[in-house]
Amino acid sequence: MKKLFTVATLISTMLFGAEIIVKGSDTMLNLTQRLAEAFSAVRPDVTVSITGGGSGVGINAIINREVDIANASRKIKSKEISSARSNGVNPVEIVIALDGLSVIVNSRNPVSQLTVEQIGAIYRGEITNWNQLGGPNKKIVLYGRQPNSGTFVFFREEVVKGEYSPAMRQMNGNAQIVEGVKADEGGIGYVGLGYIKGIEGIKPLAVARKAREDYISPADESKVRSGAYPLTRPLYQYTNGRPKGIVRDFILFELSPQGQKIVEEEGFVPVTQNYSERNNQILQ
Amino acid sequence: MNSLPADRRRRKYFLSNVYFLFLAVPVIIFLVFVAYMVFYLFRNGINVISWEFITRPPERGMTAGGILPCIVGTLYVTLVSLIFSIPIGVFAAIYLAEYAPNNLLTRMIRSAVRSLAGIPSIVYGLFGVALFVRGVHLGLSVLASGLTLGLMNLPWIIATAEEALSSIPGSFREGALAVGATKWEAIRHNVLPFAFPGILTGILLALARTMGETAPILFTGVTYFTRELPRSPLQKFMALPYHLFALATQHDQLMKARPIAFGTAAVLLILVLMFDGVAFLLRMRIATANKWQV
Amino acid sequence: MKRRRIADRGVRVLFSVNAVLAAAVLLGILIFLLAYGIRAFIPAGAVDPEDPSTQPLTLGGFLFGASWNPDAYGQPEYGIVPLLLGSLITTVLALLIAIPMGIAGAVFIAERLRGGVRVAVKMAVELFAGFPSVVIGFFGLLVLGPALARVFNVPSGLNVLNASVLLALMSLPTIISVSDDALRVVPHSYREAAYALGASPWTTAIRVILPAARSGILAAVMLGFGRAVGETMAVLMVAGNAPIIPRSLFDPVRTITTTIAIELGESAFNSIHFFALFALGFILFLIALFTNLIAEALIRREKRSFTL
Numbered sequence: 001m002k003k004l005f006t007v008a009t010l011i012s013t014m015l016f017g018a019e020i021i022v023k024g025s026d027t028m029l030n031l032t033q034r035l036a037e038a039f040s041a042v043r044p045d046v047t048v049s050i051t052g053g054g055s056g057v058g059i060n061a062i063i064n065r066e067v068d069i070a071n072a073s074r075k076i077k078s079k080e081i082s083s084a085r086s087n088g089v090n091p092v093e094i095v096i097a098l099d100g101l102s103v104i105v106n107s108r109n110p111v112s113q114l115t116v117e118q119i120g121a122i123y124r125g126e127i128t129n130w131n132q133l134g135g136p137n138k139k140i141v142l143y144g145r146q147p148n149s150g151t152f153v154f155f156r157e158e159v160v161k162g163e164y165s166p167a168m169r170q171m172n173g174n175a176q177i178v179e180g181v182k183a184d185e186g187g188i189g190y191v192g193l194g195y196i197k198g199i200e201g202i203k204p205l206a207v208a209r210k211a212r213e214d215y216i217s218p219a220d221e222s223k224v225r226s227g228a229y230p231l232t233r234p235l236y237q238y239t240n241g242r243p244k245g246i247v248r249d250f251i252l253f254e255l256s257p258q259g260q261k262i263v264e265e266e267g268f269v270p271v272t273q274n275y276s277e278r279n280n281q282i283l284q
Numbered sequence: 285m286n287s288l289p290a291d292r293r294r295r296k297y298f299l300s301n302v303y304f305l306f307l308a309v310p311v312i313i314f315l316v317f318v319a320y321m322v323f324y325l326f327r328n329g330i331n332v333i334s335w336e337f338i339t340r341p342p343e344r345g346m347t348a349g350g351i352l353p354c355i356v357g358t359l360y361v362t363l364v365s366l367i368f369s370i371p372i373g374v375f376a377a378i379y380l381a382e383y384a385p386n387n388l389l390t391r392m393i394r395s396a397v398r399s400l401a402g403i404p405s406i407v408y409g410l411f412g413v414a415l416f417v418r419g420v421h422l423g424l425s426v427l428a429s430g431l432t433l434g435l436m437n438l439p440w441i442i443a444t445a446e447e448a449l450s451s452i453p454g455s456f457r458e459g460a461l462a463v464g465a466t467k468w469e470a471i472r473h474n475v476l477p478f479a480f481p482g483i484l485t486g487i488l489l490a491l492a493r494t495m496g497e498t499a500p501i502l503f504t505g506v507t508y509f510t511r512e513l514p515r516s517p518l519q520k521f522m523a524l525p526y527h528l529f530a531l532a533t534q535h536d537q538l539m540k541a542r543p544i545a546f547g548t549a550a551v552l553l554i555l556v557l558m559f560d561g562v563a564f565l566l567r568m569r570i571a572t573a574n575k576w577q578v
Numbered sequence: 579m580k581r582r583r584i585a586d587r588g589v590r591v592l593f594s595v596n597a598v599l600a601a602a603v604l605l606g607i608l609i610f611l612l613a614y615g616i617r618a619f620i621p622a623g624a625v626d627p628e629d630p631s632t633q634p635l636t637l638g639g640f641l642f643g644a645s646w647n648p649d650a651y652g653q654p655e656y657g658i659v660p661l662l663l664g665s666l667i668t669t670v671l672a673l674l675i676a677i678p679m680g681i682a683g684a685v686f687i688a689e690r691l692r693g694g695v696r697v698a699v700k701m702a703v704e705l706f707a708g709f710p711s712v713v714i715g716f717f718g719l720l721v722l723g724p725a726l727a728r729v730f731n732v733p734s735g736l737n738v739l740n741a742s743v744l745l746a747l748m749s750l751p752t753i754i755s756v757s758d759d760a761l762r763v764v765p766h767s768y769r770e771a772a773y774a775l776g777a778s779p780w781t782t783a784i785r786v787i788l789p790a791a792r793s794g795i796l797a798a799v800m801l802g803f804g805r806a807v808g809e810t811m812a813v814l815m816v817a818g819n820a821p822i823i824p825r826s827l828f829d830p831v832r833t834i835t836t837t838i839a840i841e842l843g844e845s846a847f848n849s850i851h852f853f854a855l856f857a858l859g860f861i862l863f864l865i866a867l868f869t870n871l872i873a874e875a876l877i878r879r880e881k882r883s884f885t886l
Contacts, residue, residue: 019512021520026534033509034345040511049510049520052534056649056844064847066424083846141733146819146840147649156651163651169736169830170819170840173534183724184733266345300780307686310679311699314750318706321717375596383590384597395874396601402801402870403607403863404808406835410842410859414610418847435603442600466586489708496710499810499835503842525712525811532716533815549713560705568697 018246023051024058024071025150026173027099027192028235031266032071038262039253046246052173055150062238063087068247070238073099073150073192074157091238094279096254098269100193100218101155101231102204104178106185111135113206113215116159116230122188123155125165130186142168143177143189154233155190178202193218194267207231224269234275235268242282255279322553329550332543338551341511346531347540351548356513357426357521358555361501362494364430364517365437366487373441374483380442381449382457382471401439406499408436413503427517429505436500437490444486448479481570488563492556498525508534524552607863615857618656618850635854646821646832648841648851656854658834658861660823665833665862667824668738668813669806672745676806677799679746680753681788684798687754688761689783700755707751715815718744723816732828734818739827741817748809749802756801760794760877761787765884793883797876804869808862810835834862 022032029052036048051057058070063084076084076091084091103119105111111133114122121127122140131137142165145152151174156164171177177189182201196204196219206215209230216229223229243251253259260270271279336350343349376397384390412432422428452475460470498506507520508530514521531545532538621634635656643657687699722743723735730739764787772782788795818830819840838855845851 019519029508030345030535030537036509037343037345037511047510047512049507049512051507051509051520052530053843060844060846147844153649160651163647166645166647166820166822167829168820169734170821170832171533171736172814172819175535175538176533179538180734180736183727183735186733296778300778303780304686304690304783307682308690309682311683311686314679314683314706314747314754315699315702317747318702321714321721324717324721325713372596372600375593376600379590379593379597383593393597393601395871396604398874399867399870400600400604402804402808402866402873403604404810404835404866406808406810406838407607407611407859407863407866410614410838410856411607411610413842414614414856415606438600438603466582468586468589469582493708496708496713498710498712499839502839525710528716529712529811529815532712532719545716549716552710553713556708556710557705560708564701 018045019047019049020069020247020250021049021051021067022058022069022071022237023053023061023067024069025055025073025235026052026145027073027149027151027194028071028097031097031194031235031263031268034262034266035254035259036250038258039250042253043246043249046250048250054146055153056147059091059238062091062240063089065089065240068239069243069250072236072238073233074154075234075236076238089240091240092242092282094237094239094243094251094255094282095234095271095275096237096251097235097260097263097271098224098275099233099235100221100224100229100269101151101190101233102193102196102218103188103190103207103231104181104196104202104204105188106181107201107203108185109135109203111205112203113208115208115211117210119188119205119207120159120161123160123164123168124162125167138186141180141184141187143171143180143184143187144168145174145177145190146170146172151190151192155231158231158233159190192267193224193269197267221269225272248283252283255283325546325549325553328543329546329548329553332547333550337547342509342544345537346509346535346544347537348544351522351524351527351544351551353510353513353522354524354527354548355551355555357506358495358524358552360514360517360521361426361430361433361505361523362491364426365433365494366491368431368434369438369441369490370487373438374445377442377445377449377483378471378476381446382467382475397439397442401443403436404499405436405497406502408432409500409503411435412500417504423518424503424505424507424520425518426505426514426521429501429521430517432500432504433494433497436497437494440490440493441486444489445479445483448482448486449475451482452478481566481573485563485566485570488559488566492559492563495559496525496552496556498523498529501526524548524555528552611856611860611863614853615860616853618853618857632850634850635857640854640857644823646837648845648854654851656850658858660821661832661834661837661858662861663823664817664821664831665807665835668741668745668817668831668833669803671738671742671827672749672806673799673803675743675746676749676753676802680750680798680802681757681795683750684754684757684761684795685783685788688758689779689787700758703751703754706747707755711748711809711811712815714744714748715812718812718816730828734828734830736816736818736830737828738817738824738831741813741831741833742827744812744816745806745809748812749806752805753798753802756798756877757791757795760791760798760880763794763881763884764790790883791880793876793880797873797880800869800873800876804866804873807833807869808835808866810839814839834858838862 033050055072055074059080061067062070174191174195177191178195181187181189204218206217207230208215216223218229224232263270339352340350341353416422416428416431456474457470460474505520506523506526528548531541535541618635640656644659645655645657646660647655723740727735768786772786814836819832820830821832824831842855
């Protein structure tokens with residue numbers, strides 16, 4: 001049956017042109033969708049199909065050989081690598097953009113800067129009122145993502161460093177977090193950089209690694225690019241083995257000046273020197 | 285002496301009517317709510333709909349262009365589901381209405397079919413993943429989603445088809461049997477033609493409801509974006525209800541994508557109401573045409 | 579002649595096979611859910627003592643665990659209690675709205691509406707029953723959520739109340755239609771007897787017809803419950819989805835259905851998490867099945883009580 005299916009796919013591919021299947025991170029969903037749109041203008045013979053669901057979903061799909069590319073806004077876990085290996089899959093990592101994960105609050109909230117530790121305490125449920133942070137006497141309402149999200153995982157590993165407070169509202173996507181915080185004066189949320197550009201009613205907090213260090217806002221792109229912003233993270237794509245054929249063509253397009261221009265338009269930061277050297281080694 | 289009871293009776297009936305008016309309130313609230321929902325969606329969605337909108341793929345990060353792949357994808361899976369469920373459903377209904385003896389097995393079959401109609405759609409989704417996506421390796425595809433939806437609308441089709449068949453009076457069959465026809469010939473010539481509009485009504489209602497289902501396709505083949513229309517039933521597809529869900533909750537520029545979301549909601553609603561409407565018209569024609577039905 | 583006989587026999591077999599096939603779908607779903615769900619509780623291959631995510635669940639921990647957190651920082655937890663309560667709380671609240679509205683509406687429709695108006699109202703009710711749940715959820719997200727937030731002066735309209743109101747709306751068509759059917763099968767003789775005793779139409783409807791139809795109306799309530807407890811997309815869009823036991827109407831809530839919808843895609847095939855979601859599906863299946871069987875028995879009882 002499996003063989004039959006493979007044959008059927010092969011025949012349909014031969015008859016109707018090629019398809020690249022991409023799945024994963026919601027943070028990267030619109031970015032990849034724009035890239036795919038532009039790519040199909042250059043290569044009309046190739047169809048790119050994109051599904052969200054979260055980084056975990058994407059990595060899981062590459063492990064199960066369901067997709068050609070997994071989008072992930074977090075690094076693949078060692079556990080995932082080992083289960084990939086046991087499936088005969090060899091995940092290879094490309095960085096297509098950088099993101100400054102932004103912590104946002106309502107623009108009427110006077111609090112404008114926090115340390116990573118304070119944000120962590122808020123999300124662990126230890127700090128529950130803005131007056132504990134020099135703000136008004138207002139209950140803090142937590143907005144976050146669902147566990148399938150790479151942003152959820154990245155934020156937990158880098159900021160929360162423990163269990164999320166169970167009272168956190170688990171929104172379906174970044175955009176819903178923005179909507180929630182916009183309407184909620186006591187709200188706090190975290191979203192990809194691409195989601196805060198030109199949105200009124202919210203503001204990104206300046207974040208410091210530790211209490212005595214500089215508070216840096218993700219709105220300053222150069223600070224994200226240099227890695228000075230504490231919550232800078234690469235956005236990954238994983239393939240099974242080194243990318244070949246049309247998959248390689250698509251990735252090369254993403255990393256080309258035209259592709260990186262779309263990355264900027266979508267509010268993310270283009271790939272920096274050290275990452276592009278790593279990418280080049282893989283794409284040789 | 286005579287006027288008093290009459291007066292009281294009038295008062296009693298007047299009060300009775302007043303009480304009934306209170307019962308009308310929930311019906312009115314419900315209808316107003318539904319009417320407002322439809323009005324709200326159409327007011328915001330109708331001017332988004334244009335020839336472009338229904339004939340072009342999404343553009344500029346789904347903030348422009350149209351929703352053609354979603355319309356085609358939705359019609360495609362719905363069609364696949366019906367190709368699967370119509371024969372099984374109608375045949376099963378013929379058995380239940382015409383042949384089934386009144387015994388335990390029949391009662392169990394009826395009970396199972398009715399229970400199927402009450403199983404949540406997300407459970408069908410789980411079953412679809414286990415059986416179609418994984419079990420027989422259809423992968424995430426139009427076919428896997430279509431079959432999952434087919435299982436889900438099967439009990440709806442059986443219920444309406446059985447009802448349509450049962451509404452044909454016994455005399456129709458007896459007439460044919462009396463002149464030497466076999467049971468199948470009697471059903472084929474004297475029952476099915478008359479039951480056909482009723483069966484079709486059920487199929488149209490099932491079609492309308494299937495188009496709007498999201499949970500069963502969520503993990504069996506629907507995708508966020510593909511520029512191409514699905515050419516093979518083994519490809520992934522876009523679908524109207526999922527597109528609406530994704531644009532409403534996951535898009536990075538909610539406000540820019542919102543008009544498209546409204547347009548998608550309006551198109552989906554128009555399609556659903558259209559098929560429902562045809563089904564209702566058909567049902568009314570049956571009601572007036574079938575004079576044997578009292 | 580012979581050929582006609584064979585054809586007759588043949589189609590009979592064909593039809594019966596399809597009927598059995600349709601019924602077998604229920605059994606198939608049951609078997610698959612059970613076979614997959616049960617694997618969350620038995621060790622699958624190698625259990626890595628270092629990796630908590632490969633530990634099989636215990637039935638007690640699953641059924642009585644007070645926390646659902648499969649993707650935990652530390653030890654994953656698979657307690658169904660908050661999800662089950664989430665489903666029950668939203669559904670029961672929805673029914674608190676929908677039962678009085680639905681029964682009152684059904685009495686009005688059955689006793690007071692005739693002809694074209696009746697057909698039109700019933701059609702509207704049936705039409706709404708077929709509305710895509712994402713469309714209803716979209717409305718809840720855009721209109722009902724902000725409205726509730728404003729009226730009750732709470733930060734977010736994505737909460738228990740929003741989900742319950744939408745579920746009430748979605749179960750209303752079921753409750754109204756099934757109750758209306760139940761009221762309509764009450765024989766005319768009941769009504770005539772009440773009128774003969776001098777009862778007004780109101781008294782007749784409330785004291786005679788409604789009690790006579792109580793089994794059918796209870797069935798309507800059961801089916802409405804089934805409709806609400808199984809709804810996924812609308813709840814997913816408006817409930818806030820935190821897997822906590824809500825303490826107020828304005829807390830977020832996570833139901834069994836939405837948990838499956840959120841997590842099925844993320845869980846690795848053949849992982850404990852994946853199978854645990856099938857176990858959730860199995861619980862949901864049982865709830866739906868029993869709800870339906872009870873409703874069916876009630877409808878049968880009502881019909882039987884009038885045919886004697």
